[in-house]
Amino acid sequence: MKEANFLVQEIEQGERLDKFLSSKYKDLSRSYIQKLIMENMVTVNGRSGKANYKVKRDDLIKVIIPEARTPEIKAVEMELEIIYEDESILVVNKAPGLLVHPVPGQEENTLVNALLAYSDSLSGINGVKRPGIVHRLDKDTSGAIVVAKNDLSHRKLVEEFKERDVLKIYHTIVKGNLPHNEGVIDAPIGRDPRERKKMAVTDRNSKEAISHFKVLDRFENYTYLEVKLETGRTHQIRVHLSYLGYPILGDEKYGRSKKNKLPVQRQLLHAYILGFKHPLSGEWMEFKAPLPEDFKSVLKILKKT
Template identity: 50%
Template structure:
């Protein structure tokens, strides 16, 4: 059983179950409630209820049971492997594919495909996330680094922490951005009301910086390149909504009016660059925009030419 201690550093009038759901990665609020009922969450060494309001200085101790061992099976799912050697691989994830299994969703993921197509994967992130150093959302397409051994995993993770990984995304956003380029420097954390969403907030948030450049304008739409300085959950999607230019097709942060009949946001991880974990040589990879993204650009190009 893993024990985690968290000290509340500010007064925010938040329930303990909501607070912990925002503090702990991949742990839902409903699961936190179950832990509280089992007396596996204590505040100041006292048993509490989920509705307990945390206060500045509270010491919260959470005991997380060992996860049930899941059998993640290799699956012959076609994936585009852009590069591979004995230490790393770079894959181009399609839109609609989940990166790794989760409770209740054990198949059809990128990890299932990697287990079939690659001869080895790092084990640092456990049975559910072998080889996974970083993630992109299910409906975001594009390039991901994969670690094939633990040494490579550690080296790539360190580069992520130091913000030395090159990550450039293409996105089609709503509205005509007047500036040719800009920077959004706004902290991102769990949405204060809807815990499934992220938001720009000063409460329980982390520093987040996105640089963007306008590549092309299509009247009511702008094609941008976004460069991540930090890598928070949903960062580009949240930041573009924050500056009132949400990503087209985004079902969570975008407009409910769907003009192009999309299945998700037009956001593509186009370029990734890193120092090779064994040779320290800088490597950079580029990918074409996927068909569904290019189709919309073609429509906008034709409309502009009329």
């Protein structure tokens, strides 16, 4: 059993209990937290809590999380688009809607499950739930991701990401028409002080974040962009473009409106180019991940209008 106590701060009062706890446990799904509440594993000032309870300043929230046995991660046969493979690494064009690794509530049908079925050689540094995983892409972000097939390759690739020696270029479509053909967004990113599960441009407990953008095409009310990351903060491109006033098409988290006239089911963000030094040979390598069908179909529609 793991126990934790939280004292509600003034800035947090008024939040639902389940939402409050979601901000404290980033790796737990809201549904799992609600399950803990239903099973009387959460108390408020010594009494059983309810998911919709609005927390008050100085409430004492006690949480008990049962020790979960580490489940065996299943290998699941899934179609993978392999861009490159050798004895040390794999580069995959991740499909949109695919989680990179298992999380509570979804232990199957992730990239890791597919990798276990595809390869019997994956690094083990990141533990049983994340074999081979060096970096991540959001569930609804598609594109190039590198996977380590042994621990030596894993360590060297992680160091490249840490030292910002990796080339990361994305393609996206945003709402609105940017006034400039290219530019730099230099704005620090941290947790949104008003909504802790989101990121925001803020000076409070933030880190440097720099994105370079270039216009690839213009349409009525939309712009097709290439974005190069200089830093790699959580949701960086989504936050920066929303901050400028040009949210990514389909981004319900950072967009200002959930209504779209176009057939979009996710944020149209694609990791188009990934470049790095090969972990063994030291040779510089760059890989392009072809755009997925949903992205191409939206571009086709926009070019006709």
